[in-house]
Amino acid sequence: MRIILYLGKGGVGKTTVSASTATAIARGGKRVLIMSTDVAHSLADALGAELSSTPLEVEKNLFAMEVNVLAEIRENWTELYSYFSSILMHDGANEIVAEELAIVPGMEEMISLRYIWKAAKSGLYDAVVVDAAPTGETMRLLGMPESYGWYSEKIGGWHSKAIGFAAPLLSKFMPKKNIFKLMPEVNEHMKELHAMLQDQSITTFRVVLNPENMVIKEALRVQTYLNLFGYKLDAAVVNKILPSSSNDQYLQSLIDMQAKYLRVIENCFYPVPIFRAKQSSKEVIAPDSLYELSKELFNGANPIDVLYSNDKTQTLEKINGKYVLSLYLPNVEVEKLAVNIKGDELLVDINNFRKSIILPNVLVGRKTEGADFEQGTLNITFTN
Ligand SMILES: Nc1ncnc2c1ncn2[C@@H]1O[C@H](COP(=O)(O)OP(=O)(O)OP(=O)(O)O)[C@@H](O)[C@H]1O
C-alpha cells in the first residue's frame, strides 16, 4: 500500500499531476483512489467526472472522491460543534461568534486526515493519491498528527471544567453520544497515520513547481517543513515547461528565463530526482490526456514506486544546545564553500554551484557559527 501526496504553491498543477499519476497507476493495473482534501475542488474538472465523498470508479481501477470537510462537520460532528458553541455562549459570546469559534482549531485537518487514514486502512486500494490544498493549509494538515494529542487533551480539559462549573445548565446541551469517548480513538488513528506518513516505504511526498522564482521558494519551503516533520521528498515535479526555442522574441525571453530557473531547481533539489512536463497547448483534462502527461512526466519510471529514498537529505538537530542543519550532497567535491543568510533564505555556495534553503522559523534571525563538510554531508551550526 502506498500513499502519494503532492504539494506546492497554488496553481502550479498539483491537481493535474495527482490525477495524471493516479491514471497511470490505474492503467498499470493497480487499484488507486485519488482524493482531494482541498475545499476549492478542481479534481472533478481534471477528471471530467462528477465527484462526491463516496469514491466513484472513473474508469477501471481508478477511483476518485472529493472530501467536503465543512459539510462533514455539519453532518457528523454537530454534537461536538453545538456543545462547544453552547459553552462559548454561556461564557458570554454572541451566538454567531460562538458558532464560528466552535470550529475547534485543527478540526478540518483532522477530518481530512481521517479520510486518508480510512482509505489507507481499507485494504481496497494499492495506492491512495492525495491532491492537497496549497502549501500553507497542507502544512497545517501534516503537522496535525503530532499536535492532535495536545488538542484532544485540551478539549478533554475544557469538558471537565465545564462539567464542574455548570453541570445543571449544560446538561441539556450534552451530546447524546459521548464524543469524548471518541477522542482517544481518533488519537490512536492519528498516531497510526503519523507512523504511516513517516514510513518512506508507504508514503511518498512530491513537490510540484514551475520554473519561476516565487514558486521555487515555496517549493523549498515545502521541502524544509517536510523535513522538519520527518517526512521525506522523493521527487520534484517541474510542470509547465515551455518548448526549448521559439521564433517569437517575447516567447524566447520567457524560455530563457525558464532555462535559468530550471538550473536553479536542479541545484536546489539535488540529490532528489526531478521530473519534467511541458506546458501543453491543450487543456489537460480527462483520463486519456492525463495518461499522456504521465508518460512524458515519469519517462519510464513507475509513479507508484518510491522514486528516491534517503533519511539524511536535510535534517535539523539540536546538538549540545545548538541547532545544526545538515544537508546531504553526495558526489560533491568541496573546494570553495560560503554560507550566507538573506532574510529567511540560506544561500550555500559550493564551488560554482549555489543551493538555497528556506529556513524554518526556528532558525530565522540566527547567525551561522560555522560550516563543515564531512562524508558527503554539509553541517551548518547556528548561534543560539
Ligand atoms: N502541463 C500542463 N499544460 C497545460 N496546462 C496545465 C498543465 N498543468 C496544469 N495545467 C492547467 O493549469 C491550471 C492549474 O492546474 P491545477 O489545477 O492542476 O493546479 P493546482 O496546483 O492544483 O491549483 P490549486 O492550487 O488552485 O489547487 C489548470 O487549468 C490546469 O488545467
Ligand SMILES: [Mg+2]
Ligand atoms: Mg488543485
